[in-house]
Every structure is written in structure tokens, then in C-alpha cells.
Amino acid sequence: MAKSKKKSIWVFGDYRNYYQNRVTLQLLSKAVDLSKTINAEVCALIFGHEVDEWIMEYTAHGADRILAIDDPALQSYSTERYLAIIEALTRQREPEIILIGATDFGREFAPRLAKRLHTGLSADCVGLDITEDGLLLQIAPSFGGNMLAEIVTEHHRPQMATVRPGTFKERPHDYQRKAVVERLPLMKNLPKPRVRLIEYERSVEKEHTIENASVIVCGGRGMGNREKFKKLQELARLLGGDVGATRPVVYSGWAEHGALVGQAGKHIKPKILFSFGISGAIQHTAGLGEADFIIAINKNPQATMIKMSDVAIVGDASDVLNNLIKELKKRIRE
Numbered sequence: 001m002a003k004s005k006k007k008s009i010w011v012f013g014d015y016r017n018y019y020q021n022r023v024t025l026q027l028l029s030k031a032v033d034l035s036k037t038i039n040a041e042v043c044a045l046i047f048g049h050e051v052d053e054w055i056m057e058y059t060a061h062g063a064d065r066i067l068a069i070d071d072p073a074l075q076s077y078s079t080e081r082y083l084a085i086i087e088a089l090t091r092q093r094e095p096e097i098i099l100i101g102a103t104d105f106g107r108e109f110a111p112r113l114a115k116r117l118h119t120g121l122s123a124d125c126v127g128l129d130i131t132e133d134g135l136l137l138q139i140a141p142s143f144g145g146n147m148l149a150e151i152v153t154e155h156h157r158p159q160m161a162t163v164r165p166g167t168f169k170e171r172p173h174d175y176q177r178k179a180v181v182e183r184l185p186l187m188k189n190l191p192k193p194r195v196r197l198i199e200y201e202r203s204v205e206k207e208h209t210i211e212n213a214s215v216i217v218c219g220g221r222g223m224g225n226r227e228k229f230k231k232l233q234e235l236a237r238l239l240g241g242d243v244g245a246t247r248p249v250v251y252s253g254w255a256e257h258g259a260l261v262g263q264a265g266k267h268i269k270p271k272i273l274f275s276f277g278i279s280g281a282i283q284h285t286a287g288l289g290e291a292d293f294i295i296a297i298n299k300n301p302q303a304t305m306i307k308m309s310d311v312a313i314v315g316d317a318s319d320v321l322n323n324l325i326k327e328l329k330k331r332i333r334e
Contacts, residue, residue: 222277
């Protein structure tokens, strides 16, 4: 198998929950940006059975090359088999960078791969860039989420990072794009999976997809109590948006974990973000991504959210919320 002389950035294609989880498309978009700086090829890895649909999707969203293995033996995800395949391909092809989504799958898979390849891994990154020396700058939470660290892997390859869903924006679907598609044979002597999937059933519970919401109404401990926090749902319904929450709110049981916004939760990029009773700790603001327009309500005029907002309202969050709901209902009736 011949090695490509050009540098390459690999993005692992996790398509199992494609319509709710767009992290692979977001990583392809960022990989395209990074590739321009280091003159690299963007390559998507696709393993599974009957994967032609995903080959076309990843091509349309930025991949220059597709490495695909299509075989019934890969129809169900297997940690041992996927590790063996990517390890072998990495040693043969020597990519410069490997990016993996920080999903449940990525958090299980990426550390094992990094250990096998004797390289570093920055987990749950909230930003990526290229340094003046051409190294991957990996920006990740550290010290319990109280600081953001800038990490580089100077002496080992590949440079590896997992990135949280919602950190980057996906590129528009381009039907005219073309990619080099390599359909590779299944490796021989793959390890036998220690865990065998017998059957699965998708959860019927509503999945929080606030990463893709255009309007988000986010509340913090400044809302006062659980009942006042629930009023945020009414405002979100009136605006056609979704509700987000800070870590103290989730830990207090006012909201479920799927609504958590920040380093330990979802990264969001709404067109409009309402921030009610949120001080703006780094654990929360690191998850705000590139919100286009922020409206912050807080009693404290020095709160971080007030300072970083486009419109700041100094006052009681619950009172402002009730007045806003009342005014919106009045306008709808008119």
C-alpha cells in the first residue's frame, strides 16, 4: 500500500446517529480550514456495511479522500476491530493529524488508539488551530474546567484530539464536490470481539439537540428555584427555540443533563442566545461557541455574561422573563 507524500488530516466518520449528531461534519469543516495552513489533504475514514451514503455525505462536506472498508463483519461497532484497522492504516499512511468526535464512542475509542500509537491525545477540545511552527494547537479545558490549556504535540505523530459536538460549524452540502474514494479490503486476522451485539433498540426519549437550535433560552442559578426555571420553557416555545442550563442548575435537578451547556456539556452556536441569571463562569462560556447575538439578564452589572452580551439587562431574571413572556403573548394575540 503506497503512502501519500502529502500531509493528511484524518477525520473518523461516526455516522451511527447521523441526523442528531453532526460532529463528523463539523470536524471535516475544521479540517478543511486547518489543511489550508499546512497544505494537507482531508481524509475521512468510514467503516461499516453499505456505507455508500456516508461516502457521498462526507465528500459533499469537505473530504478530499475517503478510506472506506465496507464489509458485513463491520456492521456492528467493535472497539477491538476498529482499533486494529485504524492502527494498521495509521502506521502505513502516517497521517499528520487524527480528529475524532468527543462523543461516548470517541471518549472510549480515541485514548486506546493514542496509547497504541504511542502519541499524545487532547480530549474534549473546544478549539483547534495551527501554530507558526505548523503544529496542531489543541485548546482544551484543564484544572477542573477552570482554565483553558493550549497543547501541542511536538515530537510524536499523529497529533490527536477529540472535539466536542457543536464546537465548529459544518460546511454547506456541496453536490459538485468530488473525492478520491479508496475501497479497502477487510484486514485478515482481525481480533475477535470480546463483546457481541445481540440486538439494540433506539431510545424513544426526546433527544436534546440544542447544538443545532437557532434560538436558545439558557438559565442559571440566578433564576432562583426550579419552578421559576421551568418558565424558560414557555419562552423557548414562544420563540421556537430550546432550553439550555448551567452546571449548578443541572446538578440541582432543575434540568436534565442533555440541556447542559459548557465544557462538561453541549457546545452551542445559536443565532440568538438568551442568558437568564447566569454569571458567566468559564465552564459555561466555553460552550457558547459563536453565538451570533447574546441577550443577558443579571442583577450584577459586572457579571461576565453582561459584559460579553450584545444587549444587557440589569435586573431580576425571573421578573424580566415574566414580562417578556407577557409581552410576546400580547403581540401574538394582536
